[in-house]
Amino acid sequence: MEPRNNVTYFVLLGFTQNPKEQKVLFVLFLFFYILTMVGNLLIVVTVTCTQLIHQPMYFFLNYLSLSDLCYTSTVTPKLMADLLITISYNNCMVQLFTTHFFGGIEIFILTGMAYDRYVAICKPLNYTIIMSRKRCNTIIIVCCTRGFIHSASQFLLTIFVPFCGPNEIDHYFCDVYPLLKLACSNIHMIGLLVIANSGLIALVTFVVLMLSYVFILYTIRAYSAESRSKALSTCSSHVMVVVLFFAPALFISIRPVTTFSEDKVFALFYTIIAPTFNPLIYTLRNREMKNTMRKVWWCQILLKGNELF
Numbered sequence: 001m002e003p004r005n006n007v008t009y010f011v012l013l014g015f016t017q018n019p020k021e022q023k024v025l026f027v028l029f030l031f032f033y034i035l036t037m038v039g040n041l042l043i044v045v046t047v048t049c050t051q052l053i054h055q056p057m058y059f060f061l062n063y064l065s066l067s068d069l070c071y072t073s074t075v076t077p078k079l080m081a082d083l084l085i086t087i088s089y090n091n092c093m094v095q096l097f098t099t100h101f102f103g104g105i106e107i108f109i110l111t112g113m114a115y116d117r118y119v120a121i122c123k124p125l126n127y128t129i130i131m132s133r134k135r136c137n138t139i140i141i142v143c144c145t146r147g148f149i150h151s152a153s154q155f156l157l158t159i160f161v162p163f164c165g166p167n168e169i170d171h172y173f174c175d176v177y178p179l180l181k182l183a184c185s186n187i188h189m190i191g192l193l194v195i196a197n198s199g200l201i202a203l204v205t206f207v208v209l210m211l212s213y214v215f216i217l218y219t220i221r222a223y224s225a226e227s228r229s230k231a232l233s234t235c236s237s238h239v240m241v242v243v244l245f246f247a248p249a250l251f252i253s254i255r256p257v258t259t260f261s262e263d264k265v266f267a268l269f270y271t272i273i274a275p276t277f278n279p280l281i282y283t284l285r286n287r288e289m290k291n292t293m294r295k296v297w298w299c300q301i302l303l304k305g306n307e308l309f
Contacts, residue, residue, distance in 0.1 A: 006164050007163035007165060007182075008088065009088045009089060009092075010174065012086075012169050012174070013168055013169065014085065029079055029272065030080055032272050033072065033077070035276050036068065036069070036276040039276065040279050042283075042293065046292055050292050050295075057113070057117070060140075064106065065278070067102055067105045067106045068275035068278055071271070075173045075271045076271075076272055092179075093159055093174070096158060096176065097151050097154075099173060100147075100151035103271075104147030105143050108146050108147060110209065110238070114242075115212065117212070120234075150198070150201060157197070161179070161185065163179075163183060163184065164184035167182065170264075173271070177257055178259055181258075191257035195253070195254070199254040202246065202249050202254065209246075216235060241274065244277060245269070245274045247269070248270055249270050
């Protein structure tokens with residue numbers, strides 16, 4: 001007879017139970033959350049309101065920023081509300097679904113951006129034909145669909161697992177591995193399916209991303225020094241974001257179903273730190289984006305000033 005699910009809520013232990021440390025962490029996470037919201041909103045408004053939206057690179061960057069906004073908002077506000085969090089079973093399942101949904105979308109958008117850079121550098125004469133608006137829209141739809149399939153798979157693998165107690169999760173949000181640790185049934189087969197889902201997606205996507213940049217490096221070796229420098233500058237921002245997101249994600253997802261105390265620190269990189277630094281990396285290293293932002297926001301300031309007078 002299968003064990004019944006007797007757990008109606010979970011306690012997320014977070015990082016610390018020390019009140020003074022909790023206050024410090026609250027301020028720190030609040031700072032990161034504000035920075036994430038402001039940075040990504042700046043990118044979304046700048047790209048959407050200018051001609052940059054018609055360039056595939058910025059088209060994908062716009063959706064990456066939207067994904068970052070949603071992704072970090074599924075975790076950070078709840079984390080700041082109370083660093084020792086009680087969360088209902090249903091809300092825990094919703095959080096698991098949404099974090100994997102937006103996280104999956106982000107992974108696939110990063111892959112789409114790598115494909116865009118590959119076409120731009122390796123097939124420049126056919127770039128506008130290959131990366132048409134129709135193709136870009138299709139890529140975004142595929143990213144959202146794959147993100148949903150990945151998230152639904154993780155959700156369905158977890159929701160039928162019985163939890164009899166204890167109900168304390170040594171993490172700061174509801175994720176599959178910490179939840180399976182509390183299961184009161186044999187989860188060996190479920191663990192293998194979780195690894196096949198999350199682990200293979202992360203690993204295969206990361207390998208594809210790295211291969212795309214191997215082809216890019218092979219192609220630009222014949223370029224002039226100036227063209228090579230420009231191509232590398234364009235791609236380096238994307239590589240930094242990929243490493244920042246995938247390195248900790250791979251550490252957590254491609255091993256057997258088990259948890260370590262370090263997992264919370266590694267999870268910070270792809271749930272909070274990466275969404276915060278993505279807009280900084282893409283704007284500070286991109287002259288066209290900086291110039292466009294300056295024009296858009298100076299125009300807004302001038303318009304507001306004229307209205308006052």
